[in-house]
Amino acid sequence: MVILAVLILSSMAGATWLPCSFFAMSLSSAERNNLIKAAFEAKDKAYSPYSHFPVGAALLALDGAIIQGCSVDNASYADTICAERVAIVKAVSDGITNFRGLAITSNLFSAISPCGLCR
Ligand SMILES: [Zn+2]
Numbered sequence: 001m002v003i004l005a006v007l008i009l010s011s012m013a014g015a016t017w018l019p020c021s022f023f024a025m026s027l028s029s030a031e032r033n034n035l036i037k038a039a040f041e042a043k044d045k046a047y048s049p050y051s052h053f054p055v056g057a058a059l060l061a062l063d064g065a066i067i068q069g070c071s072v073d074n075a076s077y078a079d080t081i082c083a084e085r086v087a088i089v090k091a092v093s094d095g096i097t098n099f100r101g102l103a104i105t106s107n108l109f110s111a112i113s114p115c116g117l118c119r
Pocket of ligand 1 (some may be wrong): 082083084085114115116117118119
């Protein structure tokens with residue numbers, strides 16, 4: 001699995017998107033905007049009744065496909081799964097293992113990074 005570019009994004013609901021980190025291979029404006037939009041859409045599907053911290057992620061595959069993932073809380077917290085892992089598991093289970101970008105969003109105004117397991 002290769003992730004060549006990482007976008008880490010965060011925003012308040014309805015506020016301007018604030019990309020804070022961008023590495024490696026550049027994406028076109030359209031690819032970047034579509035990836036960010038998909039991450040926000042995914043965040044809206046997050047299941048976060050315990051953490052109250054919804055997170056969305058979107059992976060851009062080499063073929064241009066976008067795979068979304070959202071955080072899924074578990075009452076035990078330890079079994080909570082992060083948005084980026086949901087997206088990666090969805091992609092791999094469909095045979096997609098090479099990626100060009102990843103966008104991650106939350107409701108925080110400040111930037112977020114991938115979770116501790118994914119860093
Ligand atoms: Zn993670």
